[in-house]
Amino acid sequence: MREITDHPVRSCAILGADYLGLRPALKVASGDRVRAGQVLLADRVHPQVVIVAPMAGKVQSIDYGPRRGLSALILQGDGAVADAPAPLAPPDVTTRNTLRDILLSQGLWTAFRTRPFGRFPDPDGVPDALFVTATDSAPWAVDPRDVLAGQQDDFQTGVELLALLTEGPVYVCQSAGPTLVQETPRIHNAVFDGPHPAGLAGTHIQTLYPVGQGREVWTVECQDVAAIGHLARTGYHDPRRIVAVTGRGTSDPALIRTIPGASLRDIVGADVRILSGSQLTGREANWLGRFHRQITPLEHQKPRKWPPWLAHHKQTGGLRAIIPTAALERALPPDILPVPLMRALSVADFEQAKRLGALCLIEEDMGLLSSLCTSGANYGVLLRQVLDALEDAA
Amino acid sequence: MSLALRPYRWTPAGVTLTQAAALTLPFAAAWALRGPGVVAGLMVALVAALAWEGLFALIRKRPLTAHGVTTALIVAVMAPGTLPLWQIAVAVSLGAALGELVFGGRGYGFLNASVAALAFLVFSFPGVTLLGDDLWVAAATLPGAVLLLATGLMPWRPLVAAVAVVVAVEGLTGQTLTPVDTGAALLFGLVFLACDPVSGASTRAGGWLYGALTGGLTLLFDAGTGPAISTNALVFAVLLVSIFAPLSDYLVVEVNLRQRFRKAGRSHD
Numbered sequence: 001m002r003e004i005t006d007h008p009v010r011s012c013a014i015l016g017a018d019y020l021g022l023r024p025a026l027k028v029a030s031g032d033r034v035r036a037g038q039v040l041l042a043d044r045v046h047p048q049v050v051i052v053a054p055m056a057g058k059v060q061s062i063d064y065g066p067r068r069g070l071s072a073l074i075l076q077g078d079g080a081v082a083d084a085p086a087p088l089a090p091p092d093v094t095t096r097n098t099l100r101d102i103l104l105s106q107g108l109w110t111a112f113r114t115r116p117f118g119r120f121p122d123p124d125g126v127p128d129a130l131f132v133t134a135t136d137s138a139p140w141a142v143d144p145r146d147v148l149a150g151q152q153d154d155f156q157t158g159v160e161l162l163a164l165l166t167e168g169p170v171y172v173c174q175s176a177g178p179t180l181v182q183e184t185p186r187i188h189n190a191v192f193d194g195p196h197p198a199g200l201a202g203t204h205i206q207t208l209y210p211v212g213q214g215r216e217v218w219t220v221e222c223q224d225v226a227a228i229g230h231l232a233r234t235g236y237h238d239p240r241r242i243v244a245v246t247g248r249g250t251s252d253p254a255l256i257r258t259i260p261g262a263s264l265r266d267i268v269g270a271d272v273r274i275l276s277g278s279q280l281t282g283r284e285a286n287w288l289g290r291f292h293r294q295i296t297p298l299e300h301q302k303p304r305k306w307p308p309w310l311a312h313h314k315q316t317g318g319l320r321a322i323i324p325t326a327a328l329e330r331a332l333p334p335d336i337l338p339v340p341l342m343r344a345l346s347v348a349d350f351e352q353a354k355r356l357g358a359l360c361l362i363e364e365d366m367g368l369l370s371s372l373c374t375s376g377a378n379y380g381v382l383l384r385q386v387l388d389a390l391e392d393a394a
Numbered sequence: 395m396s397l398a399l400r401p402y403r404w405t406p407a408g409v410t411l412t413q414a415a416a417l418t419l420p421f422a423a424a425w426a427l428r429g430p431g432v433v434a435g436l437m438v439a440l441v442a443a444l445a446w447e448g449l450f451a452l453i454r455k456r457p458l459t460a461h462g463v464t465t466a467l468i469v470a471v472m473a474p475g476t477l478p479l480w481q482i483a484v485a486v487s488l489g490a491a492l493g494e495l496v497f498g499g500r501g502y503g504f505l506n507a508s509v510a511a512l513a514f515l516v517f518s519f520p521g522v523t524l525l526g527d528d529l530w531v532a533a534a535t536l537p538g539a540v541l542l543l544a545t546g547l548m549p550w551r552p553l554v555a556a557v558a559v560v561v562a563v564e565g566l567t568g569q570t571l572t573p574v575d576t577g578a579a580l581l582f583g584l585v586f587l588a589c590d591p592v593s594g595a596s597t598r599a600g601g602w603l604y605g606a607l608t609g610g611l612t613l614l615f616d617a618g619t620g621p622a623i624s625t626n627a628l629v630f631a632v633l634l635v636s637i638f639a640p641l642s643d644y645l646v647v648e649v650n651l652r653q654r655f656r657k658a659g660r661s662h663d
Binding site for chain 1: 403404405406409498499500501502545546547548549591592596597598643646647650651653654655657
């Protein structure tokens, strides 16, 4: 079993980028002291959907993004308040509604994301199926098995509870090995092994339960499921998650226990560029993303000077042709035709993209494709434009 | 822990450079076989192809590119040594401009510029018999083909499908041609003309269809011109099939949609 080190967090951030479509109604103001677990903001459209403080501290700043969306809410820990909130009595969860209310009040509802569109689900919605992602095939990723090793009971409980949220199947997607949960008529262990993108939820959904045609499934990451199980067993919502610091800049993946939104500078150091997430889909950031389980420090690179006549061949942006290479064939989930989809996305042909399976996908599914395509296009961004248009039309 | 993959992003320029590297050996073989006339042909073809490419870049205010290098190399290998150089210049100009540059350059069109140039050559100047079907050229093509396959810049399905169709039909019709002869006659053209990733089919199943059609049409166009398969027939087959490549992709997409919708329907029950 891998060693996991606890990482003290001095500051953390709630990032709007993690909650697509959230229109924040703030419950705190800049300078306020907050307890761990206190509600920081709610969604305007669904006021039950809240985001809670992962740690105690002081609200240092609140920045807005475009269209009054949240950019970042930064909490500064001051050590004055004990981190752990008073534990509740272990809740008695037997129905969908009690589970839903507990998840909503604890800020765990946003752990779920819908397919299509990759947004947090409507509290009144019922998914046709649930996908627990206990795989990770990104470069240098650590198998979530290693991370779940000490939390099997919590995970088992969490998966059993999830079955309350849907009338359809709950798929626990995992790498080959001992099964992670006990099967029931509705809880299934599904094995996904192989090179990236085998570990992405998009691949699992496309393989087991393709969406579209009015169907909606939800995805949730396995550590969030374990946290839900822990909450049900003990009444305590532990906001901490285990993330791996990996990449070419680091020798061995180090597992650390920290909270989502933690300052990456505190973890890795101040002198390097850091990706929150994997090398393929991570974003350069100062804060750990809500759904990111990997931190990738980038090697220090001197910007290379190319002679002007060669410079445009090396640029990453700009307009270049799509030349179908063999590697593209394996960059998307099976059954999704990469080149036709890339063409549909690059000319914003919404209907064709939808027909080709775009509704099964979100940005993370396009990471490998973007990194391999000759055009240099960011297909994640193109996909989101198409998804936004399809969502507006729906 | 998953494999630490190091994704390599090709650029169109890198693709062209690798294809040009793969073409050097066949070109050297043609030079050795036919003498310095091949080099003169290459020079003329290079000047014509790059001049048009530069002119289009200038007009469109786009960065200069040099994709015409592969067009010139392919034409130099396949044009007969007795051909007047001005004819090569005219054919390459038409091929590069109308086959590729009017669509926006390499990667934006649906034709291969060298196929267009060679077809123009045969259309415009009667009696031209294209080369590239020599055993030595074919042997020199092999390392380049391996390079392109290993780097993923050449789809292998069209190649296998075309060779399979030709060998099968010849076997059925009792032709005396051996598989080695057939392979030698077709290899250069198939690798560099038919298996061009841009003008070919862009789906896997489409690749099979595209390759099989190429093989079939080559035999059809070749009918009655003697035992060996002529390169002219292959060039015309590739020209026609690249026009149908988008259609084959379209069919593959439609079949894929049907399958996925059926799958979606079944697991819903």
